[in-house]
Amino acid sequence: GLVLQVRKGMVNRGANLSWLSQYPWEAEILFGPLTGIEVLDTRVDGSVVEIICDFSVNLTALTLEQVLSKRRHLIDQMAEQMAGQLRLQLEEYGMSEAGVARLQKEVLAVRHEDPEWYNDDANFLEAVKAVQHAKRLAVGVVKELRTGFVQEMRKGGATHADVLREGEDAWIVDDALWAELAESKEELLRGLEADTEGRLSKVNIQYKEVVTSLPESVGDCAHLQTLFLSYCRGLTSLTERLGECVFLETLDLTRCTMLS
16 A cells, blocks of 8 residues: 655645544545645555655645635736826926825726625626726826816916926927027927826927937927927938827928928
């Protein structure tokens, strides 16, 4: 016959089933799935082979509660990721906590404590839509906060350049290539406009003979809506990155006679 002699430890141990077994005197011990067995020694006693070994319990296996809660955990993770994105968007305005708090409030209002509720496909889809709706509400708050921030700056006498310095398009204010196109930094700043949320929406560089091409960084002007380049007679080409300006509505190339 074959006998396993297993050494137990504080961690590598199973569950005693005597209290619910039909044969409690057998003192059955149940080990979890994927338990590893390490053979330490063997010996033979007559017709019996005795194997001395250690069991290594799989500590990474999910509990039953964790398995049943997988879908709710996915929804919670989705909400956490949205909160992280929102926090980054609002950090520069000092309003991250207010925006994230609004998002968390909306998510908490539709969250179900029973994890098995999410295991129904229709309920899970409903939960996804609810979190997405909470995100849209929070994004609306972001827009309101950004717009209010810009309005306060403008009331205080801030220029468009001052507003841009506080947002994600601050780089263009001090960009040497763009200042060279405009023939001076002062001319560049006069030609920049911010939208109601403080993002670059308009660039006006007209009557500049030195302009032969646009900087590649024009593709970083993610919210650019208007670009005036009229009477830039030396302009010979437009960079392909201009196609990344998906909000661009007006591109004025009047009298750009060298453009092919």
